[in-house]
Amino acid sequence: MKKSNSQxxxxxxxxxxxxxxxxxxxxFIGNRQNLFSKNFKISAVFNNVNGLILGNNVRYSGINVGTVKNINMINDTTICVDMLIDEKILKHIKQNAVAGISSDGLVGSMVINIAPEKDYAPPLIPGDTIKSYSKISTNDMLETLNTTNDNISLLTSDLLKITTSIKTGDGTLGMLINDPELAYNLKKTVANLKTASISASNSLLEFNKIIKTINFDESMAGVLLSDSISAIQMKSIITNLDKSSIGIDSVISNINDLVLNVKNGEGTLDYMVNDTVLVNNIDETVKNIKEGSIRLNENLEALKHNFLFRGYFRKLERQKAKEAKKNN
Structure with a gap:
């Protein structure tokens, strides 16, 4: 009996x-799930909940403030998540807050993180729907990493081909690396370029010295460089010289045509130049004219001494003497 009572x-x-x-x-479970405190409901719409389930925590600025109450799929791209939030947090969450889904650590359960915005906004009202953003899922990250690895593999293969070609001396780069003569020529070319640049620099310095020595007020060079009127006149002179050169070219062309005609035996001038008989006749004619002029002078002198014409010639001498006195 006693044993039964003790049992x-x-x-x-x-x-x-x-x-x-x-x-x-x-x-504790109910307190953790906010079953024994005053709560209010808010919602957020996502494209992908990334494994979120009922009862997962809701955090605001890293603090647990509620739990996931309901997950409804509106259509194939829209999922509405209802959250129960502690009423004491209502005054802190604004209408411009943004909700996002992330994992609690590397292998933890999914949580909803609500982040506040810096801009001013009125507090939330129970039943409001806040904005949301979707992070890249782990699968998407793995797919991206897989694609990146494939690209790196292809890039490594191409780099290996390039380095092999360079080692074997194929292409310009390989020749530059492996051909000592080409390297020497390139080095010499660089040295020549350096020398040329030094010479150009010295020439510029000399030119600057010449420019500095020009008297822009008095020298001809200064007038040409600074006086716009002189520049216009010089331009006009050059234009006239250009026109004159065109005229001279035309005259020379005509002279060449004339000389060509003379050479070809066309006209009287060629006949006079090339016919030796005519030249001899002209010489004889000139000699005869010269002899005739001498004889004519002798006849005139004889007439001066003739008594019939002596008075006439004296009269002419007196007239010449009078004209000479008037001129003096």
Whole structure:
């Protein structure tokens, strides 16, 4: 009988203790799930919830403020997530807050993180829908990394081909690296360029010295460089010289045509130049004319001494003497 009573007492104590543990566990679980506090509901719309399930935590600025209450799929690209938020946080969350889904650590469960915005906005009202953004999922990251690895593999293969070609001396770069004569010529070319640049620099310095020595007020060079009127006149002179050169070219062309005609035996001039008989006749004619002029002078002198014409010639001499006195 006593043994039966002790068993009953032990059983009663076990039931009481178990019930207390159950109540405490339910309390902590309910408190964790915000079942025993005043809550308000807000929503957010996502394209992909990335494995989010009911009961996952909702955090605001890194602090647990609620849990996921419901997940509804509106269509193939829109999922609405309802959240229960502690009423004490209501005054801190603004209408411009943004919700995003991320993992709790590397292998933890998914959580909703609500981030505040810096701009001013009114507080949330229970039932509001806040903005959301979707992060890149792990699968997308792995696919991107896979594509990147493939591209790196192709790039490495191409680089290996390029380095092999360079080693074997194929192409210009390979020749530059492996051909010592080409390297020497290139080095010599660079040295020549350096020398040329030094010479050009010295020439510029000399030219600057010449420019500095020009008297822009008095020298001809200064007038030509600074006086616009002189520049216009010089331009006019050059234009006239150009026109004159064209005229001279035309005259020379005509002279060449004339000389060509003379050479070809056309006209009287060629006949006079090339016919030796005519030239001899002209010489004889000139001699005869010269002899005739001498004889004519002798006849005139004889007439001056003739008594018939002596008075006439004296009269002419007196007239010449009078004209000479008037002129003097």
């Amino acid at each position: 009953k007492i032990n059983l009663g104590l076990f039931v009481i203790i178990s019930t207390l543990f159950l109540i405490i566990a339910l309390y």
